Structure formats: C-alpha cells, structure tokens
Amino acid sequence: MQSTNYAYVRGQVLPLEQATLHISDLSIQRGYGVFDYFRVFDGRPVFLDEYLARFRASAQALHLPVLLSDEELKAVIQELIHKNAMPASGMKMILTGGYSANGFDLAEPSLLILQQPLNLPGPDMLEQGIKIITHDYVREVPRAKTINYTIGIRLIEEIRRRGASDVLYQRGGVVSEFPRCNLFIVTHDNTVLTPSENVLLGVTRKHVLALAGKKYKAAEDTVTLEEVYNAKEVFLTSTTKRILPVVQVDERVIGTGKPGEVTLALLQDLVRLEEEAGAREKV
Amino acid sequence: MQSTNYAYVRGQVLPLEQATLHISDLSIQRGYGVFDYFRVFDGRPVFLDEYLARFRASAQALHLPVLLSDEELKAVIQELIHKNAMPASGMKMILTGGYSANGFDLAEPSLLILQQPLNLPGPDMLEQGIKIITHDYVREVPRAKTINYTIGIRLIEEIRRRGASDVLYQRGGVVSEFPRCNLFIVTHDNTVLTPSENVLLGVTRKHVLALAGKKYKAAEDTVTLEEVYNAKEVFLTSTTKRILPVVQVDERVIGTGKPGEVTLALLQDLVRLEEEAGAREKV
Known part of the structure; x- marks a missing residue:
C-alpha cells in the first residue's frame, strides 16, 4: 500500500487529498502568488537556504509577507520529509494573496508546502x-x-x-x-x-x-x-x-x-x- | 440571519464556505485560468449571451474546453440566482486548467460559478x-x-x-x-x-x-x-x-x-x- 502523502496548508499538516484552498483565494481569483521548489536527496533538502532566500525575495516583490521564519519553515519541511518518507522528491512552497473578501485586495497570505516524487532526466x-x-x-x-x-x-x-x-x-x-x-x-x-x-x-x-x-x-x-x-x-x-x-x-x-x-x-x-x-x- | 450563499464548483452546487479546490489545481499551481463576470439585476442576468460568448472566446484562447453548453450554464446560473436571492449582485464564472497530475500539464478544467453582492459607484x-x-x-x-x-x-x-x-x-x-x-x-x-x-x-x-x-x-x-x-x-x-x-x-x-x-x-x-x-x- 502506498503511504499517505502529507502537505502543509495554511498552518495545518494534512493528507494531500484533503489539501484544498477556498475559492476566494487570490491564486484562484487572480492568479496571484509566488512559489519555489527545491530537491530532497536522501531525506535532506539540497541548497535549502538559497531557495528560502529566493522565496522571500519573490514574496517581497509581490508584497506578500512570508508568515513563518526560516526556522519555522525548516521545521515544517522536516516534518513533511519525515512523514512522507519519499526517496527521490522535490518540495514546493507556494504563497498566494490569501482569502480575499472582494476577490482583488490582498488578505493574509495562504502558505502551502507539498512534496512530490521527482524523476531527473534519464x-x-x-x-x-x-x-x-x-x-x-x-x-x-x-x-x-x-x-x-x-x-x-x-x-x-x-x-x-x-x-x-x-x-x-x-x-x-x-x-x-x-x-x-x-x-x-x-x-x-x-x-x-x-x-x-x-x-x-x-x-x-x-x-x-x-x-x-x-x-x-x-x-x-x-x-x-x-x-x-x-x-x-x-x-x-x-x-x-x-x-x-x-x-x-x-x-x-x-x-x-x-x-x-x-x-x-x-x-x-x-x-x-x-x-x-x-x-x-x-x- | 443571513441566508446561505451557494456556489457551483466542478459539477456541484455547494454552500460557499465549502467551495474549495484541491491544491493541485492549475490556478493555484500556475495561475492558469480565465473568467468572466456579469451583473444580475432584479434576478435577471444582464447581457448574459454577450458574456457567455466572451467567456468561451477566452477559454479557447487558453485551450480550455468549457464543459457545459450555454443552456447548461444558464440552468446553473438560474439555480444559483434562485437559491441565493441576492438583490444587487454580480456573477463570476472561472475556468481553470484543472487538477493537474504534474502541476503543469492541463487536466479536465475546473469550472466555478459564484455570486457576489455588488455595489455600483455611489x-x-x-x-x-x-x-x-x-x-x-x-x-x-x-x-x-x-x-x-x-x-x-x-x-x-x-x-x-x-x-x-x-x-x-x-x-x-x-x-x-x-x-x-x-x-x-x-x-x-x-x-x-x-x-x-x-x-x-x-x-x-x-x-x-x-x-x-x-x-x-x-x-x-x-x-x-x-x-x-x-x-x-x-x-x-x-x-x-x-x-x-x-x-x-x-x-x-x-x-x-x-x-x-x-x-x-x-x-x-x-x-x-x-x-x-x-x-x-x-x-
């Protein structure tokens, strides 16, 4: 049996199939968000600090506060790596404009972190x-x-x-x-x-x-x-x-x-x- | 008490607070989608056929099939107007790239229709x-x-x-x-x-x-x-x-x-x- 894949969504670690955003989210309403993606190699993120720095720079360019410190982000990443136990994988962090009351103005951002299997070119x-x-x-x-x-x-x-x-x-x-x-x-x-x-x-x-x-x-x-x-x-x-x-x-x-x-x-x-x-x- | 607002999400009419998309949706992963928006005036959509035609043209430009016929769309719109009973409102149709297995390639599109209160300029x-x-x-x-x-x-x-x-x-x-x-x-x-x-x-x-x-x-x-x-x-x-x-x-x-x-x-x-x-x- 395949083990459950977990994802982090707006403060919670959930089974991936339950990982959803409300349709008021500005990613759905206005395609507004940034992301980043790093590889995980034998359970260890590769060049993580560089990806975190770029993620923060992207977020800043779109006026989106990253709600977690690097330490807090790393703790979530570590939890997902431990729970998902995937051999070759990548991890994606997405930060969107959040659940907007009027579908246009920024709200508190939605932060998502998910882990995906990854095949390098053969x-x-x-x-x-x-x-x-x-x-x-x-x-x-x-x-x-x-x-x-x-x-x-x-x-x-x-x-x-x-x-x-x-x-x-x-x-x-x-x-x-x-x-x-x-x-x-x-x-x-x-x-x-x-x-x-x-x-x-x-x-x-x-x-x-x-x-x-x-x-x-x-x-x-x-x-x-x-x-x-x-x-x-x-x-x-x-x-x-x-x-x-x-x-x-x-x-x-x-x-x-x-x-x-x-x-x-x-x-x-x-x-x-x-x-x-x-x-x-x-x- | 405020009455429940209903929205159409991927084939189902649901209370708005339950209207979500899975995070694999290409709107969340890649900001990929089109939409349109028309006004509802005394329970009747205004210039609806023109908005539907433009919605289809936008969808075609992004290679997204609109899964419903105009008649089927109008039936959903009528159901929402009836259930929501909002006086001054607008209705938004969103069509995204769908739940993508790899977060990039198009899947069966996600169609959303939601009704929102609308205030014209004072x-x-x-x-x-x-x-x-x-x-x-x-x-x-x-x-x-x-x-x-x-x-x-x-x-x-x-x-x-x-x-x-x-x-x-x-x-x-x-x-x-x-x-x-x-x-x-x-x-x-x-x-x-x-x-x-x-x-x-x-x-x-x-x-x-x-x-x-x-x-x-x-x-x-x-x-x-x-x-x-x-x-x-x-x-x-x-x-x-x-x-x-x-x-x-x-x-x-x-x-x-x-x-x-x-x-x-x-x-x-x-x-x-x-x-x-x-x-x-x-x-």
Whole structure:
C-alpha cells in the first residue's frame, strides 16, 4: 500500500487529498502568488537556504509577507520529509494573496508546502539532447518566481506540434529564459555564457556558472538568438533537470547535433557538487 | 440571519464556505485560468449571451474546453440566482486548467460559478470623478480575460500611495486599458474614442461605443497618453462601474477637473439601455 502523502496548508499538516484552498483565494481569483521548489536527496533538502532566500525575495516583490521564519519553515519541511518518507522528491512552497473578501485586495497570505516524487532526466535525454522552439515573450516580473505561467502552458500545444521539448523566450532577438529553466550557451572559443537580464536567478544557474568559471571563461551577458543558433553547445539548467543538452533550436541544428563535451563535463561537476551539498545540508 | 450563499464548483452546487479546490489545481499551481463576470439585476442576468460568448472566446484562447453548453450554464446560473436571492449582485464564472497530475500539464478544467453582492459607484464618485495613475504594461493575452492580475494587484500599493483609484496601462506612449476597465476619452471637438489594440473587448465598452455613435463621432483608434492628458473628458467603463468619470491622470487635471457633460449623458443612456435589457433578458 502506498503511504499517505502529507502537505502543509495554511498552518495545518494534512493528507494531500484533503489539501484544498477556498475559492476566494487570490491564486484562484487572480492568479496571484509566488512559489519555489527545491530537491530532497536522501531525506535532506539540497541548497535549502538559497531557495528560502529566493522565496522571500519573490514574496517581497509581490508584497506578500512570508508568515513563518526560516526556522519555522525548516521545521515544517522536516516534518513533511519525515512523514512522507519519499526517496527521490522535490518540495514546493507556494504563497498566494490569501482569502480575499472582494476577490482583488490582498488578505493574509495562504502558505502551502507539498512534496512530490521527482524523476531527473534519464540517460536517453542526456545522450540525445532535446529540441526547443523560441517565442516572443518576457516574463512580467522576471526576478520573481510568480505562479503566472499563462504563456508557458498556453505554448505546450505548439511545443508538441513542432516536435520540441521546451520553449525559449526571446524579445527583439535577445533571449532570456525558458518557462522553468535557464539557458546557457558555449561559444566556439569555449566561453560559457548565460543571459543576464529578464531571467529568474536560478540556483542551478548560479552553481553552473561558478563551476564553469573554474575551467572556462564564464559570464552573464546579453545573449542574442543569433548567438544561440551559432553556438558550439547549448544547454538548459533547472532544479528538476540539472543540466540538459539542447541540440536543435527552431530549425537550426546546434554544433554537431549531439550533446557537447563542455555540457557533459559541467553536468558531472554539478552532480558532484550536489552530492557534497546533500551530504552537508542540515535542516 | 443571513441566508446561505451557494456556489457551483466542478459539477456541484455547494454552500460557499465549502467551495474549495484541491491544491493541485492549475490556478493555484500556475495561475492558469480565465473568467468572466456579469451583473444580475432584479434576478435577471444582464447581457448574459454577450458574456457567455466572451467567456468561451477566452477559454479557447487558453485551450480550455468549457464543459457545459450555454443552456447548461444558464440552468446553473438560474439555480444559483434562485437559491441565493441576492438583490444587487454580480456573477463570476472561472475556468481553470484543472487538477493537474504534474502541476503543469492541463487536466479536465475546473469550472466555478459564484455570486457576489455588488455595489455600483455611489453619487460621490460620479460627482467628483476619480484620479488615476499610469504604468508601463500590456497584458499578455489582451483579448482573453485571464485570471492573471499579477501586475494589477502588485500596483495597488502604488495607486493608494499616490492618492489614486486606478491605473491605466500604457506602453511607448500608447494607452490600452485598466486592470479591470476600459478607457474612453472625449476630444475637444466631442469625438468619443476608445483604444482599439491590446484591450479586452469589454461588453460595457461595446455598448457605450454604440450609444456614443448615436450622438457624437465615436471610434476605436490608437489613443496616446498625450491625447489622454489633453482630452476634454476622460472616463472608464466596466461591468461593475458602468461609467466612471476620470478627472486627473498622473499629475494632469483633465478638462475642467470635473466630470464632463458627454460622460454623464452617456451614463444616463447606459442606465436606460441596461434597464431595457434587464427587462428583456431571459435565462
């Protein structure tokens, strides 16, 4: 029998199937909220302090007070990890505008924390790489991880129709990010670049940039769509995907059409870093 | 004792306090959904067919099937009107991406219908008019009434701080709409103009444009922020506000600083039209 999955909802730890919000919540009424997501590895959150800091920054950008201290959040996280006993998983914290009397003005925020099974990309995806398409868009509050994915979800149909796995946002020929991932390119002189503006400051992005800086030239900079098309290697980073090679962008094949050596070397470095961090991390 | 308010949630009519969605719903996870809102006048929905048509258009723009036919929707609406017996009210239909297994892909949509008390603007607001501010923004899918109000709600604090009542979106000096209202201006030669692009096609906007055309020159066109500042009259339209005079935009006083005669004449015409429509409307 599968054990019960528990979630935290507005002050209570409940079985997931009982985890609900009233329809007056501003997430339902107005799509108003922020969230964050971190991985749990052998019962330990990985890079938790960085995710908590970003969660607070997102909340502040939307004028939402986080009702719990970091210590209180960590206690809830620890309780859920203990109760749910999931091996490979991720944990999501959502903070919404709360139960609004008039369906528009902010109320006391609703804080949710839930744990979900997580499968990292399998060897197939890493060996073959993925195809992506591009779309003209910049997120509304790029530095905040808001719950607004209207454009990203609306594009799922087009992504599938064009045989791709994800979509890269660009505006005026300058690229920014994916709905849920950051972008990196490797130039023909082995410089590792990631867009500096209009992006969410990904935790994996930050670590990969630091790892890349140990072996190569690495920088945050303006990256154009032309530079992506003509790159030697392209890859994306995210908490759930770590590093995933991109071998086709729109109708353009990238480099040799196979995952590149810089990409795969950085993935090895990242896995090692995570293992060290997971071993160190305490809640 | 106040009578129970009932709402429709995913196929069931329930007391409002029991109206909840599971936290896997894509409105909570990803702010993904559309809605619409119409007024109920003496137990009869006003201009219902126009609101239903727009609700379907919004749903289609976000790839969300509306699970009920117009007849079925009208039956639910009639049941709620009967059970709730509210005198002055509005009714909101929300359609979200549904209970998503992975928190991203669309599921069977969640349809909600709820009825809320509604107060139209009082004589004070109509006599004095309101002050508004402006902000650089264009909605992501302007023709669809999505639930995404990240920018609108985030601006509430600034609106209040600057002593205003609402915010007009502009980009590159071209104005579009308010978070929840359409804009009209009256020029010094008594031409009534409303922005043509990047706006929600408001039902009240459409009626006011038609009413204006009977007495004045009236058109949809590009409207610049300079034209707003220099207009003889400015007003906004919406389902909940009908017509509301705007007497100050940012630091610029509009016209005489008092509600204008064209604005007030159109409000009288609109009230008359609504009364006729309300008397005719059948569910």
